[in-house]
Amino acid sequence: MNTRFATLTVLAGAAALAGCKTTAPEVLPPDPGQTTQTATVADVPTGPVLGTQEHFVNSVNGQNVIYFDTDRFNIDSADAAALQTQAQYLARNTSINITVEGHADERGTRDYNLALGERRANAAKNYLVSLGVAANRIRTVSYGKERPAALGSNEQAWAQNRRAVSVVIN
Amino acid sequence: MRIFKLALAFALVAPLAAPAFAQDLGAPLPESGEVETVEQEFGLSGSVTDDSDWEDLGIAIAGFATDRDVPTPASNGGTAELGKQLARVVFNDLRNNGLFKPTGPDALPQPTFAQITGPNWPTWNNRSAEMLVHGYVRARADGRLTVGCYLYDVALQDELARAGWVVPPSDWRRAAHKCADLVYSRLSGEDPFFDSRIAYIAETGPKDNRTKRLAIMDSDGANHRFITTGRSTALTPRYSPDYRKLLYLSYVDGNPRIYVYDIGTGRQTLITESSNPTFAPRWSPDGRWILYSMAVSGNTDIYRVSSSGGPSVRLTNTPGIDIGGSYSPDGSRIVFESDRSGSQQIYVMDSNGDNQKRLSFFGGRAATPEWSPRGDQIAFTHIAGNFRIAVMSPGGGSLRHLTDSWQDEAPTWAPNGRIVQFFRTQRNSGKTSLWQVDLTGRNERKLPTPVDASDPAWGPILP
Numbered sequence: 001m002n003t004r005f006a007t008l009t010v011l012a013g014a015a016a017l018a019g020c021k022t023t024a025p026e027v028l029p030p031d032p033g034q035t036t037q038t039a040t041v042a043d044v045p046t047g048p049v050l051g052t053q054e055h056f057v058n059s060v061n062g063q064n065v066i067y068f069d070t071d072r073f074n075i076d077s078a079d080a081a082a083l084q085t086q087a088q089y090l091a092r093n094t095s096i097n098i099t100v101e102g103h104a105d106e107r108g109t110r111d112y113n114l115a116l117g118e119r120r121a122n123a124a125k126n127y128l129v130s131l132g133v134a135a136n137r138i139r140t141v142s143y144g145k146e147r148p149a150a151l152g153s154n155e156q157a158w159a160q161n162r163r164a165v166s167v168v169i170n
Numbered sequence: 171m172r173i174f175k176l177a178l179a180f181a182l183v184a185p186l187a188a189p190a191f192a193q194d195l196g197a198p199l200p201e202s203g204e205v206e207t208v209e210q211e212f213g214l215s216g217s218v219t220d221d222s223d224w225e226d227l228g229i230a231i232a233g234f235a236t237d238r239d240v241p242t243p244a245s246n247g248g249t250a251e252l253g254k255q256l257a258r259v260v261f262n263d264l265r266n267n268g269l270f271k272p273t274g275p276d277a278l279p280q281p282t283f284a285q286i287t288g289p290n291w292p293t294w295n296n297r298s299a300e301m302l303v304h305g306y307v308r309a310r311a312d313g314r315l316t317v318g319c320y321l322y323d324v325a326l327q328d329e330l331a332r333a334g335w336v337v338p339p340s341d342w343r344r345a346a347h348k349c350a351d352l353v354y355s356r357l358s359g360e361d362p363f364f365d366s367r368i369a370y371i372a373e374t375g376p377k378d379n380r381t382k383r384l385a386i387m388d389s390d391g392a393n394h395r396f397i398t399t400g401r402s403t404a405l406t407p408r409y410s411p412d413y414r415k416l417l418y419l420s421y422v423d424g425n426p427r428i429y430v431y432d433i434g435t436g437r438q439t440l441i442t443e444s445s446n447p448t449f450a451p452r453w454s455p456d457g458r459w460i461l462y463s464m465a466v467s468g469n470t471d472i473y474r475v476s477s478s479g480g481p482s483v484r485l486t487n488t489p490g491i492d493i494g495g496s497y498s499p500d501g502s503r504i505v506f507e508s509d510r511s512g513s514q515q516i517y518v519m520d521s522n523g524d525n526q527k528r529l530s531f532f533g534g535r536a537a538t539p540e541w542s543p544r545g546d547q548i549a550f551t552h553i554a555g556n557f558r559i560a561v562m563s564p565g566g567g568s569l570r571h572l573t574d575s576w577q578d579e580a581p582t583w584a585p586n587g588r589i590v591q592f593f594r595t596q597r598n599s600g601k602t603s604l605w606q607v608d609l610t611g612r613n614e615r616k617l618p619t620p621v622d623a624s625d626p627a628w629g630p631i632l633p
Contacts, residue, residue, distance in 0.1 A: 122465075141425055142447060146382075146405075149378070
């Protein structure tokens with residue numbers, strides 16, 4: 001099992017070079033059968049490149065998003081674990097800067113949700129800073145209820161929309 | 171290493187600096203013309219103030235007559251056709267608000283020019299209309315139009331009110347709104363409100379990628395114009411009391427910031443040079459002050475700045491979100507929203523920030539307070555399960571719900587404080603529309619807009 005993961009990591013390209021040994025990539029490598037057909041490009045990294053959002057998301061196992069309870073902005077233990085993973089990535093990749101986008105669900109008034117999204121983004125930023133990430137590497141922006149991730153009008157959708165999303169600045 | 175540092179610096183600076191030149195504005199709006207009142211209203215001193223009695227009052231609004239049917243830029247059909255169009259605008263104003271039972275010019279005989287000041291009473295006696303509106307339109311030598319408006323009591327065969335206005339042809343609808351205002355004010359005893367405009371946000375596209383454009387229109391939806399192109403999200407507009415400027419939020423530089431848009435020049439400026447996000451812009455009733463809310467390290471407070479510029483003064487300083495703000499009509503107090511108690515509630519303070527005090531104790535959350543231009547009520551969004559438009563007294567008592575739907579939000583007052591406009595969001599689809607309701611809660615209607623619509627802001631009576 002360990003050997004297989006090591007092989008996959010190498011194939012994933014730049015992610016492995018960053019020194020990540022314990023994290024398995026979420027995205028599966030190409031079918032082994034394909035490598036024979038594309039032998040001429042075998043030395044080109046096939047995984048996402050450092051500096052892209054995809055590289056970041058893969059490296060933190062999709063934990064670039066944290067979620068909040070209604071009207072709350074506190075960092076719970078699940079959020080803390082996700083932010084620690086993000087902080088480790090940022091410590092390894094000091095050329096990477098991020099924007100934390102704060103969001104709210106649709107069940108709030110517009111102005112308040114803008115302020116609430118800003119508060120959530122700052123809560124995530126402050127936690128990352130407390131873990132040693134330089135404050136000037138993290139921007140914040142609030143989208144309030146303007147950019148929902150889940151489109152329904154139910155508790156499940158709202159829970160997915162009360163979030164702070166870390167995005168690599170290109 | 172030096173190259174690397176430069177690249178890093180650029181990465182941090184570029185997203186802030188580059189979009190400073192970005193624009194999201196359409197072509198500037200033409201200046202609106204002057205409306206000159208040529209005759210003063212006169213008539214009886216008594217008035218009807220009860221909410222229920224005058225709702226069933228029948229009003230016949232005949233086509234406005236013209237002395238001479240001549241071509242006018244205001245209509246394809248000359249001044250005779252324009253006379254009918256004027257009466258239709260008056261009819262729709264009075265009909266759409268559940269106030270009266272009007273009959274329009276297309277269902278009535280057309281009076282002659284001579285009959286405008288002397289109605290042919292036998293024609294109007296048996297039409298179940300207690301009131302009769304006559305009017306005329308005349309093309310002047312200088313290219314402008316004179317519009318006259320007369321209100322008669324059919325049973326008394328007596329004139330109750332009259333007024334006249336000189337308008338540029340492009341403003342002909344304003345003369346009709348002024349006539350509707352004359353009729354409404356004379357019969358209800360309330361202040362006028364039809365000759366006014368609304369700023370709002372026009373919405374198109376799917377729920378997760380809405381295009382939101384700043385738009386304006388007359389109170390009846392006519393003369394609709396888009397101000398921004400929709401390339402960046404625009405939110406929460408507010409007309410200045412003199413209609414010369416609009417405050418609104420734009421993401422044009424990537425961050426939510428409040429801009430002052432000058433309607434005459436078509437240019438806009440930031441409300442404050444700070445790099446912090448700013449929200450929820452509001453004017454003072456005299457137009458001298460602007461309130462805005464600014465988040466600093468996630469903590470949002472309300473600030474006041476002179477509309478002619480200068481330093482900002484912070485009015486709130488509690489941890490948490492203090493946001494919005496609406497002045498009392500005399501400018502002495504501000505009602506606003508705060509979650510300092512743990513959830514959104516409504517508070518009031520002096521205009522310098524002193525004496526902050528909670529007003530709402532209704533259960534649930536209370537948001538988006540707006541002080542009535544009459545001063546007697548505060549409209550707000552009451553969130554207890556559904557989002558409902560409600561009113562309360564300025565002391566925090568007498569809660570009354572005006573609407574009952576899944577999500578009604580962001581009330582804005584008609585200039586006379588008798589009607590509240592708001593926007594309604596549909597569950598799941600996220601589609602939005604503008605609605606208005608009178609203070610009885612009985613007369614609710616949807617406003618016609620070209621596309622979905624939210625964040626309405628009703629301006630005062632036009633100057």
